[in-house]
Amino acid sequence: MSLLSVRSLAAFYGDFQALFDVSLDVEAGEIVAIIGANGAGKSTFLRSVVGLNASARETIRFDGQPIGGRPTHEIVARGIALVPEGRRIFPSLTVEENLLIGRHHGRGGRWSLARIYELFPVLAQRRAVAGPALSGGEQQMLAIGRALMSNPRLLLLDEVSLGLAPIIVHDLYRRLPSIIGEGTTAVIVEQDVSQALGVCDRLYCFQEGRITLTGTPRQLTRDQISAAYFGV
Amino acid sequence: MDWVNTIVQGVLLGGLYTLFATGLSLVFGIMRVVNLAHGDFIILAAFLGVVAIGIAGLHPFLTLLIVVPLMFGLGYLIQRGLLSLTLDRGVLPPLLVTFGLSIIIQNLLLEIFSADDRRLDAGWIETASVRLGGQVAIGWYPLIVFAAAVLAIAALQVLFSRTALGRAFRATADDQETVRLMGIDSRHTYGLAVAIAFAIIALAGVFLGIRTTFSPDIGPGRLLVAFETVVIGGLGSLWGTLVGGVVLGVAHAIGAKIDPAYRELAGHLVFLLVLLIRPQGLFARPVRDA
Numbered sequence: 347m348s349l350l351s352v353r354s355l356a357a358f359y360g361d362f363q364a365l366f367d368v369s370l371d372v373e374a375g376e377i378v379a380i381i382g383a384n385g386a387g388k389s390t391f392l393r394s395v396v397g398l399n400a401s402a403r404e405t406i407r408f409d410g411q412p413i414g415g416r417p418t419h420e421i422v423a424r425g426i427a428l429v430p431e432g433r434r435i436f437p438s439l440t441v442e443e444n445l446l447i448g449r450h451h452g453r454g455g456r457w458s459l460a461r462i463y464e465l466f467p468v469l470a471q472r473r474a475v476a477g478p479a480l481s482g483g484e485q486q487m488l489a490i491g492r493a494l495m496s497n498p499r500l501l502l503l504d505e506v507s508l509g510l511a512p513i514i515v516h517d518l519y520r521r522l523p524s525i526i527g528e529g530t531t532a533v534i535v536e537q538d539v540s541q542a543l544g545v546c547d548r549l550y551c552f553q554e555g556r557i558t559l560t561g562t563p564r565q566l567t568r569d570q571i572s573a574a575y576f577g578v
Numbered sequence: 579m580d581w582v583n584t585i586v587q588g589v590l591l592g593g594l595y596t597l598f599a600t601g602l603s604l605v606f607g608i609m610r611v612v613n614l615a616h617g618d619f620i621i622l623a624a625f626l627g628v629v630a631i632g633i634a635g636l637h638p639f640l641t642l643l644i645v646v647p648l649m650f651g652l653g654y655l656i657q658r659g660l661l662s663l664t665l666d667r668g669v670l671p672p673l674l675v676t677f678g679l680s681i682i683i684q685n686l687l688l689e690i691f692s693a694d695d696r697r698l699d700a701g702w703i704e705t706a707s708v709r710l711g712g713q714v715a716i717g718w719y720p721l722i723v724f725a726a727a728v729l730a731i732a733a734l735q736v737l738f739s740r741t742a743l744g745r746a747f748r749a750t751a752d753d754q755e756t757v758r759l760m761g762i763d764s765r766h767t768y769g770l771a772v773a774i775a776f777a778i779i780a781l782a783g784v785f786l787g788i789r790t791t792f793s794p795d796i797g798p799g800r801l802l803v804a805f806e807t808v809v810i811g812g813l814g815s816l817w818g819t820l821v822g823g824v825v826l827g828v829a830h831a832i833g834a835k836i837d838p839a840y841r842e843l844a845g846h847l848v849f850l851l852v853l854l855i856r857p858q859g860l861f862a863r864p865v866r867d868a
Contacts (some may be wrong), residue, residue: 417758448732
C-alpha cells in the first residue's frame with residue numbers, strides 16, 4: 347500500500363480548473379519529484395494534499411485513510427508537513443518561535459529544536475531575530491526546519507529554489523537527502539529540473555493540470571522530459 | 579493642588595478606560611474586525627451583574643466569578659457561531675453584523691430591564707479614599723480598577739509573548755492559512771481570542787456598573803471611549819492601550835474640571851490631536867511584512 351495515493355484528483359480556483367484527473371502514488375521512503383512549468387498545477391497539487399484546496403473524499407489517501415475534504419489542521423496531524431511556496435514564515439514571530447510553532451501538533455521523532463539548530467547553525471545564531479530580517483536562503487532553511495519540527499512521515503516541499511541564488515540552491519539540494527533522511531518520504535515540487543533529477547527516486551511531470559510523464563531519472567531522456575514539460 | 583487631584587483622578591479613570599479598550603484591541607489585532615457591539619456587550623455584562631446580585635445576593639465583586647466565565651463562553655459561541663461566517667468576505671459584513679448585534683442587545687436589555695438607571699452597589703469601598711500629602715485623595719475603588727487593568731494587560735502580555743497559545747494567536751493574526759499547516763485550528767484560535775476579549779469586557783462592565791449608573795442605551799458611548807483609547811495608544815500595543823486610557827482619562831478629568839459640559843469634548847480634542855500629530859497612535863507596532 348502506498349503511503350500517499352491520489353486518484354482522479356481535480357482542483358479548481360473558482361471556475362478555473364487547475365488539475366484534471368491526476369493520479370499518482372508515493373511509496374514510503376521514496377523521494378518523488380514533481381516538475382513542470384509555471385501554472386502547471388504543481389503547487390495546487392500539494393495544496394490539495396494538505397487540504398488547502400478542496401478535494402473529493404476518496405481522491406486522496408494517506409496511509410490507506412481517505413483525507414480528501416478534511417480540514418488542513420487535521421490532515422497535518424496525521425504526519426504530513428508542507429514547506430509552502432514562498433516560505434510563508436510568520437513575520438511576528440522570531441526564528442525560534444517559528445520553529446516552536448512547527449512543533450505545535452507534532453509527534454516524537456528525530457527532529458528537535460537542538461537538532462534543527464545543528465542542521466542549520468545560522469538559525470541558531472539568529473534565533474531571537476524576527477523572521478523578515480533573514481535572507482532568502484535563511485528563510486528557506488527556517489521554513490524547512492519548521493516543517494521538520496513536527497517529525498512528519500511525509501514532507502512536501504514546494505519550490506524551495508524560488509528566489510534563491512544558484513549557489514544557495516545548490517547547497518540546499520546537496521544536503522536535502524540527509525535532511526529528509528531515513529524513514530521520511532518526500533514530494534518535491536521544483537521548476538529547476540536538474541536539481542530535481544539529481545535528488546529524486548522517481549518523477550512526475552505536470553503540464554497544464556495533467557500528468558504528462560512519469561519515470562525514474564535513469565529511464566527518462568532529456569528530450570522526453572522537455573516534451574512533457576512544454577507540451578510540444 | 580486641586581489640579582494634581584484632578585490629574586490623579588484622570589489617571590485612575592484611565593484604568594477603567596483601558597479595560598474598555600483591551601477587548602476591542604484584542605479582537606481587532608488578531609482578526610482585523612471592529613466589533614461595533616463592543617460597548618453594548620460591556621453594558622450586557624453590567625446587567626448580568628444585576629441579575630447575579632438579584633438571584634444570589636452577591637457582592638458586586640463576587641459577581642465577577644459568574645459574569646466573567648459566562649461572557650467567556652458567550653464570546654466563544656458568538657465567534658464560532660456568528661462572526662466566523664463574516665470573516666474573509668471583506669470589511670463590510672463584520673461591521674454590519676456587529677452593528678445589528680448592537681441594536682439587538684440594546685433593545686433586548688430595554689425590554690427585559692426597562693430604561694431605568696441601575697447601579698451595582700459595592701458599599702463602603704465606593705467612597706473610601708486614602709489621603710496623600712494633605713491635598714490629594716485617592717479613592718480605593720478607582721485604584722482597584724486601575725490595578726485590575728494593569729494586571730489584565732500584564733497577563734495578556736505574558737500570554738502573547740511566552741506561551742504556545744500566544745504564539746498561535748500571533749501566527750494566526752499573521753497568516754491564518756499557513757497557521758493551519760502547523761496543525762492549529764484557526765477557527766478555534768479565533769474563538770479563544772474573542773472569548774478572552776469578552777472576559778475582559780465582563781471585567782469592564784461590572785467595574786463600570788459599580789462606578790456609575792448605567793442603562794441599556796449607553797453602550798455606543800462606551801464603544802467610542804474604547805475606540806479613542808485604542809487609537810490614541812496605538813494598534814498592536816497592549817501597554818499602549820494603557821497609556822491611551824490614561825491620556826483619555828486625564829483629558830476627560832481636566833475637561834470636566836473646567837466645565838462638566840466640556841468633559842467629552844476634551845477627550846475628542848485630544849483624540850483629534852493625536853490623529854493629526856501621530857495617526858498610528860503613540861505606541862503603534864510597526865507593521866512587518868515577511
